[in-house]
Amino acid sequence: MKEKIVDTLDAAVADIPDGARIMFGGFGGAGFPNNLIQALARKGTKDITAISNNCGTRDGELGIMFKNGLIRHVICSFPGPHANHFQDRFAKGEVTCELVPQGILCERMRTAAAGLLGFYTTVGVGTEVANGKEERVVDGKRCILEKPIHAQFALIKAQKADALGNLTYRLAARNFNPIMAMAAEFTIAEVDEIVPVGSIHPENVITPAIFVHRIVQAKGLRYAG
Amino acid sequence: MPDKPRLTREQIAQRAAQELTDGAYVNLGWGIPNLISDYLPKGITVYFHSENGILGMGPRSKPGEEDYDQVDAMKVPVTLIPGASFFHQADAHLMTRGGHLDVAVLGGFQVSEKGDLANWKIPGSKGSGGIGGAMDIAAGAKKLIVCMEHTTKEGGPKIVKQCTYPLTGIECADTIVTDLAVIDVEPGGLVLRELAPGWTAEEVQGLTDAKLHVLANVPEMRLV
Numbered sequence: 483m484k485e486k487i488v489d490t491l492d493a494a495v496a497d498i499p500d501g502a503r504i505m506f507g508g509f510g511g512a513g514f515p516n517n518l519i520q521a522l523a524r525k526g527t528k529d530i531t532a533i534s535n536n537c538g539t540r541d542g543e544l545g546i547m548f549k550n551g552l553i554r555h556v557i558c559s560f561p562g563p564h565a566n567h568f569q570d571r572f573a574k575g576e577v578t579c580e581l582v583p584q585g586i587l588c589e590r591m592r593t594a595a596a597g598l599l600g601f602y603t604t605v606g607v608g609t610e611v612a613n614g615k616e617e618r619v620v621d622g623k624r625c626i627l628e629k630p631i632h633a634q635f636a637l638i639k640a641q642k643a644d645a646l647g648n649l650t651y652r653l654a655a656r657n658f659n660p661i662m663a664m665a666a667e668f669t670i671a672e673v674d675e676i677v678p679v680g681s682i683h684p685e686n687v688i689t690p691a692i693f694v695h696r697i698v699q700a701k702g703l704r705y706a707g
Numbered sequence: 708m709p710d711k712p713r714l715t716r717e718q719i720a721q722r723a724a725q726e727l728t729d730g731a732y733v734n735l736g737w738g739i740p741n742l743i744s745d746y747l748p749k750g751i752t753v754y755f756h757s758e759n760g761i762l763g764m765g766p767r768s769k770p771g772e773e774d775y776d777q778v779d780a781m782k783v784p785v786t787l788i789p790g791a792s793f794f795h796q797a798d799a800h801l802m803t804r805g806g807h808l809d810v811a812v813l814g815g816f817q818v819s820e821k822g823d824l825a826n827w828k829i830p831g832s833k834g835s836g837g838i839g840g841a842m843d844i845a846a847g848a849k850k851l852i853v854c855m856e857h858t859t860k861e862g863g864p865k866i867v868k869q870c871t872y873p874l875t876g877i878e879c880a881d882t883i884v885t886d887l888a889v890i891d892v893e894p895g896g897l898v899l900r901e902l903a904p905g906w907t908a909e910e911v912q913g914l915t916d917a918k919l920h921v922l923a924n925v926p927e928m929r930l931v
Contacts, residue, residue, distance in 0.1 A: 585758075
């Protein structure tokens with residue numbers, strides 16, 4: 483069996499290179515891989531393209547990465563009211579940003595996960611989001627072509643993992659995590675608990691092990707606001 | 708501008724809540740829409756949807772009972788009603804975009820006479836702005852209600868012939884509930900359906916850039 487469990491957070495992110503494209507799970511303070519983000523910030527991996535719903539909560543979540551100037555470009559739907567470090571760097575032109583409608587962000591990642599090359603949607607037609615995109619009419623409806631979002635890594639947060647990498651999530655901390663796990667080439671999961679193989683009933687597995695490449699156990703971190 | 712009382716934000720929410728029916732699947736956006744769950748008509752059950760993957764949200768959690776893994780799209784800890792479910796964000800937006808929600812209610816900066824909605828960015832505002840789930844919701848809900856004040860703080864019209872603010876979606880709004888009126892977006896234009904107490908159709912038209920089609924004897928809004 484291939485060993486996926488690593489002992490430390492620093493080991494979990496040790497081989498992420500400068501310039502990597504990385505997906506980060508989490509929404510609304512829930513389901514953020516905060517320990518992995520802290521480890522990546524300690525390592526100082528830079529020139530990152532980040533794919534995330536938001537851009538941090540003050541120093542928390544992705545905030546530390548923007549504060550330390552480690553992210554160069556971000557693809558997100560809603561930077562958020564407390565993404566001050568992102569907004570500071572964005573105002574100075576040190577970070578570029580592509581805003582994507584939240585559901586389309588999900589589907590573009592799923593498109594990458596599914597090996598598809600794009601899809602047509604009515605979402606964003608006639609808005610800034612449509613700029614530069616192919617527009618056509620399908621079945622009488624104006625729509626635009628959206629292309630997949632790929633990433634080399636996904637950093638995600640789950641509740642339980644077994645040694646194979648089967649994952650469960652807690653309540654609404656699921657959010658973007660299962661989607662990013664499927665979309666990235668290499669998925670690193672921070673989990674509350676590692677349990678014996680077979681102890682998660684197959685019916686209850688939410689992310690199957692095939693999508694998970696590395697697991698590290700860490701006590702959850704949460705940022706208020 | 709006539710100096711008469713208008714509906715409060717709570718009263719706008721109260722009126723919009725009357726549009727919800729028993730068993731409906733409903734998404735509420737930021738601002739006034741978020742107040743609607745406090746004013747549901749008695750005896751009906753509504754399944755509130757949150758784009759982070761919850762169907763069947765109940766009231767906000769009581770102090771001391773919050774679980775920060777169970778939050779709504781505004782990061783507020785919420786309770787669940789019997790029959791609730793969790794799912795991931797892609798399925799949550801499959802519900803918004805795919806026409807599975809019966810009603811969505813969003814706030815608005817401007818609505819055009821064709822039902823175009825602008826609600827995510829004010830021109831010239833600082834910073835990146837943020838779209839969130841609004842474009843998916845606007846594009847896909849079976850019925851989209853926009854709740855907003857009828858005019859800007861400066862008294863300018865927000866219901867316009869053509870939006871000048873960055874758009875959220877085109878031809879998406881079905882009904883507009885404001886502090887002065889209830890207006891339906893019909894194929895032939897905007898139809899004035901109800902008036903706030905004490906207001907006339909002429910006065911409301913005077914505060915509206917787009918033409919309002921006025922039927923005889925427009926009723927007064929009932930706030931119960």
